[in-house]
Amino acid sequence: MTKILQRNLYREVADRIGDLIEHGELSPGERISEKQLCEKFGVSRTPLREALKVLATEGLIELLPNRGARVVRLTFKKVKDTYDLMAALEGLSGELACQHITDKEIAAIRTLHNNMLEHYHQHDLKAYFELNRQIHEGILTASQNEVLQEMYSNLSQRVKRVRYSKKMTQAFWDQAVKDHENMINALEKRDSQLLGQILRDHLCNKLEVATLAGVIEDEAPIEEHSVVNA
Amino acid sequence: MTKILQRNLYREVADRIGDLIEHGELSPGERISEKQLCEKFGVSRTPLREALKVLATEGLIELLPNRGARVVRLTFKKVKDTYDLMAALEGLSGELACQHITDKEIAAIRTLHNNMLEHYHQHDLKAYFELNRQIHEGILTASQNEVLQEMYSNLSQRVKRVRYSKKMTQAFWDQAVKDHENMINALEKRDSQLLGQILRDHLCNKLEVATLAGVIEDEAPIEEHSVVNA
DNA sequence: AAAAGTAATTATGAATTCAATATTAACTAA
DNA sequence: TTAGTTAATATTGAATTCATAATTACTTTT
Numbered sequence: 191m192t193k194i195l196q197r198n199l200y201r202e203v204a205d206r207i208g209d210l211i212e213h214g215e216l217s218p219g220e221r222i223s224e225k226q227l228c229e230k231f232g233v234s235r236t237p238l239r240e241a242l243k244v245l246a247t248e249g250l251i252e253l254l255p256n257r258g259a260r261v262v263r264l265t266f267k268k269v270k271d272t273y274d275l276m277a278a279l280e281g282l283s284g285e286l287a288c289q290h291i292t293d294k295e296i297a298a299i300r301t302l303h304n305n306m307l308e309h310y311h312q313h314d315l316k317a318y319f320e321l322n323r324q325i326h327e328g329i330l331t332a333s334q335n336e337v338l339q340e341m342y343s344n345l346s347q348r349v350k351r352v353r354y355s356k357k358m359t360q361a362f363w364d365q366a367v368k369d370h371e372n373m374i375n376a377l378e379k380r381d382s383q384l385l386g387q388i389l390r391d392h393l394c395n396k397l398e399v400a401t402l403a404g405v406i407e408d409e410a411p412i413e414e415h416s417v418v419n420a
Numbered sequence: 421m422t423k424i425l426q427r428n429l430y431r432e433v434a435d436r437i438g439d440l441i442e443h444g445e446l447s448p449g450e451r452i453s454e455k456q457l458c459e460k461f462g463v464s465r466t467p468l469r470e471a472l473k474v475l476a477t478e479g480l481i482e483l484l485p486n487r488g489a490r491v492v493r494l495t496f497k498k499v500k501d502t503y504d505l506m507a508a509l510e511g512l513s514g515e516l517a518c519q520h521i522t523d524k525e526i527a528a529i530r531t532l533h534n535n536m537l538e539h540y541h542q543h544d545l546k547a548y549f550e551l552n553r554q555i556h557e558g559i560l561t562a563s564q565n566e567v568l569q570e571m572y573s574n575l576s577q578r579v580k581r582v583r584y585s586k587k588m589t590q591a592f593w594d595q596a597v598k599d600h601e602n603m604i605n606a607l608e609k610r611d612s613q614l615l616g617q618i619l620r621d622h623l624c625n626k627l628e629v630a631t632l633a634g635v636i637e638d639e640a641p642i643e644e645h646s647v648v649n650a
Numbered sequence: 651a652a653a654a655g656t657a658a659t660t661a662t663g664a665a666t667t668c669a670a671t672a673t674t675a676a677c678t679a680a
Numbered sequence: 681t682t683a684g685t686t687a688a689t690a691t692t693g694a695a696t697t698c699a700t701a702a703t704t705a706c707t708t709t710t
Binding site: 469 | 690691692693
């Protein structure tokens with residue numbers, strides 16, 4: 191593994207640990223050994239421990255006094271709560287975007303949307319999801335609210351390690367595409383109330399949670415990658 | 421100042437620094453001297469620096485590589501963005517509260533509401549605001565969404581150092597009380613859509629921002645306590 | 651063999667030390 | 681004086697060291 195030799199070492203280390211968690215190389219509930227990670231990254235305990243404290247504030251790990259750090263266990267409830275929150279933030283981003291977005295930005299999103307439709311018709315789920323992500327990111331950016339963006343990306347990072355795309359049924363997919371059609375229309379009309387409502391109710395959030403609920407048993411901690419796929 | 425001799429030192433230190441910021445003992449933009457704070461708190465640089473990193477992720481201070489930490493300058497836009505976000509979160513908390521709240525909890529909030537009305541009629545702004553806070557906190561708790569609660573309290577902390585209560589006009593106050601009346605009714609009917617809408621539009625959020633806008637010049641950083649009172 | 655207690659080991663919490671970077675002060679030259 | 685340069689100082693960044701708490705291994709006892 192490539193050693194780190196950068197400034198803002200603690201932030202770099204925190205990101206790297208975040209990656210390990212996202213990719214399942216650190217399991218939920220697993221005790222995080224400081225020494226091991228120090229050796230892995232080639233840094234001393236000082237920046238590593240700073241990183242752990244930051245990751246705890248970001249909600250990725252939890253710190254037990256005198257008993258080390260461990261990766262947060264994602265229960266179904268925790269994931270659902272996070273998605274509820276993300277939906278509310280998306281709703282707000284839609285409302286704000288309508289107030290600030292330029293014609294040029296709308297055109298760019300329309301283009302992304304058209305490309306996304308291509309992938310939808312070709313049943314290319316992975317490419318579809320990437321475009322989908324870019325559209326939502328575009329709206330978030332157009333909201334011009336940096337605090338909102340910061341919060342959203344933090345929430346998104348917390349649940350990144352759970353992926354459910356494969357479980358998406360055709361019916362759900364069809365509905366999601368319809369939602370997107372309505373979104374773009376609301377955006378072009380700059381109807382903030384409508385776009386906010388659409389985004390709050392948008393399947394992309396609820397769907398994944400619903401799917402997840404069907405896949406895992408209630409209240410059981412989600413072992414990451416147990417429901418995973420592309 | 422009382423020395424700290426507790427476990428989870430970094431968290432304690434972070435809270436104490438947060439208090440200093442809230443009460444204006446550390447000015448926005450002011451460089452934070454590690455040595456000074458170490459002496460003030462009677463701790464070494466290690467836990468102090470950990471606290472600084474945590475406070476940076478919480479959005480209270482910013483870290484400039486090799487150039488120390490400074491208190492975040494609150495611009496009008498930053499405050500407005502934060503309040504927009506808080507309003508959205510309150511809206512969500514209302515929706516969720518309707519789904520989970522017990523009759524007992526509703527009764528408790530109704531009681532708080534009645535007490536608040538007392539203070540309203542007596543023009544006791546301070547007591548009014550405290551009850552107001554407790555009501556919103558009650559709804560937040562009833563939402564049963566811990567991630568939401570965590571996020572809300574973080575946002576709230578970011579803008580805590582700005583207070584505007586004195587600027588509240590009677591008309592605004594009257595409207596706020598009407599809003600609250602509607603809130604309680606919606607809550608008792610468990611009408612989540614309605615309560616969500618009321619809370620999103622609730623004056624308590626918008627009002628303060630609007631007031632602030634009238635008091636400070638646009639885009640100028642808000643020196644905390646410059647608009648203060650209560 | 652199982653349980654309880656004790657010693658040895660390991661890991662964490664925090665202070666200190668060392669190194670690198672930035673800031674300030676002092677000095678020189680125009 | 682003032683701009684520019686260099687040296688001195690102070691501050692930050694990171695590693696190391698020391699202290700303390702937790703875990704494990706090992707006895708001892710029943």
